[in-house]
Amino acid sequence: MADIYLDNAATTRPHPSVAEAVMRTLTEVYGNPSSLHGRGVDAERLVTGAREAVAASLGVSAAEIIFTSGGTEANNLALGGAARRAPHRPGQNPTRGRHVVITAIEHSSVLSPARALAAEGFAVTELSVDAEGRVSAEQVAAALRPETAVVSVMAVNNEIGSIQPLDDLARVVRAHRAGGATTLLHVDAVQAWGKIPLRPARSGIDLLSISGHKVHGPKGVGALYIRRGVRLAPLVRGGDQEQALRPGTENVPGIAGMGEAARLVAADGDAAAQMAGLIRRLRERLARIPDVIINTPETGAAPHILNVSFPGARGETLLHRLEMDGIYVSTGSACHSHQPTPSHVLLAIGRSPDEAVSSLRFSVGHFTTTDDIDAAASAVEAAAAELRALAR
16 A cells, blocks of 8 residues: 555645755755845845735735744734734733633643743733634633733644634623724634635734645745734844744755645645545444544534544544555644653543543645545554454
């Protein structure tokens, strides 16, 4: 059996045109974009073109896009930059801006900086989610305070694929600002870009994070949308690049690749429907296996992710058994794949620890075929039965 790669939520295989753009930049357009000579101007032009492509894919202005090293840095900059953006002046309320709201199922690149802010004295409210992994606008409204600096909610959960009601959440935050607060809404859209419609300006989102390698672009490059007029405190200092919010010489090859990936996202209008069809087919096949638990909601979920628990077969063991057949899947977030602890996301939606550790995440991409899905489904059914029998 040829290799079947179903771990596209962790990373995707770069598209050939992306690889070509990266290689061309490495070998031909290798100048520093800050240099004044022709080589530098060529590199700067390439960065500008990529910025415009990313902006166009989101329906925003190029001036509102900041390049980062990936989704993790973009999330850290959004959360930390928003929380620390306003210095406290004499006579000002000392609690102003000292409150952050997140959900229980955020990625570690939001959970960790939120906990770091808590250690600095910020108040952090962590909202629970329902059985399908969603937070409600009413929950967010109830959590808001006059001193809330930022609300951070992921658009698509990276483990189970649940889509959050972003338009409703944005309306709540805007209404709160109308009362005099300076609260910002940040959306981690790393798993959403190229999978669901994203128009942050139209929705009223203030900050939005994306990553190149989730959409067949290169690793090590991402971007943060910052609504015009929003001010953030930088995480690092030392240069004027990226509006002084991300100083240092730009990763021009990575940015070039991300720009090409953005063009592909904008051009491939059928991608989401094709992925949804593959996931639907896989769901139907795996649902036939006795006692399985489908953790991904049937509606209101991203088109590329399916999370399934196989009680009686440990997920990590099942993953390695499938690898023997040339099938590559995940037990959850790639950032935690080496930690033998139950998924915090699955626990948050009510799964037991045993059900959580028996889960696998399947995720499709541009190169996934129907034959891949059928072969993988048959292999999973056989492997689960084999491991369950051994466990008896």
